[in-house]
Amino acid sequence: MSDQSQSSDVESWTPQEVHNALQAGEIVLIDVRTPQEYMFEHIEGALLAPMSFLKATSLPGQSEKRIVFHCGSGMRSGKVAQKCLDAGFDKIAHMEGGFGAWKQAGLPYMATDPATGAPKRVDGSAS
Numbered sequence: 001m002s003d004q005s006q007s008s009d010v011e012s013w014t015p016q017e018v019h020n021a022l023q024a025g026e027i028v029l030i031d032v033r034t035p036q037e038y039m040f041e042h043i044e045g046a047l048l049a050p051m052s053f054l055k056a057t058s059l060p061g062q063s064e065k066r067i068v069f070h071c072g073s074g075m076r077s078g079k080v081a082q083k084c085l086d087a088g089f090d091k092i093a094h095m096e097g098g099f100g101a102w103k104q105a106g107l108p109y110m111a112t113d114p115a116t117g118a119p120k121r122v123d124g125s126a127s
Helices: 015-023 035-040 075-086 098-104
Strands: 011-013 027-031 066-070 092-095 109-112 119-122
Touching: 011 015, 015 027, 015 066, 015 098, 035 109, 066 075, 066 098, 075 092, 075 098, 092 098, 098 109
Parallel strands: 011 092, 027 066, 066 092
Antiparallel strands: 109 119
């Protein structure tokens, strides 16, 4: 699935594709949710750049790594990815279904332990 634009299409990656590429060091994963959402639970290794503060023209230049955005459901990340494509970036994608789909796929993530406030790894059922 891809969102249509004037110049090109936004690539949509599945959570498993994102997980595999992140583990292989092939992508930079950027979480565009709010700091509160990120603090509560996030994908280990994802950088935080909230949509409300992110300017496509302020992103660093791309090297060989593709930038993949994600949010809670895939809506915000799709919009951010499109803005980056419109700003001239070419190695841009977003994760379809967002963090909800990541969790549904049984992939591991970091959460905040409500009893202690400490971070804890939540292992999913996927390998």
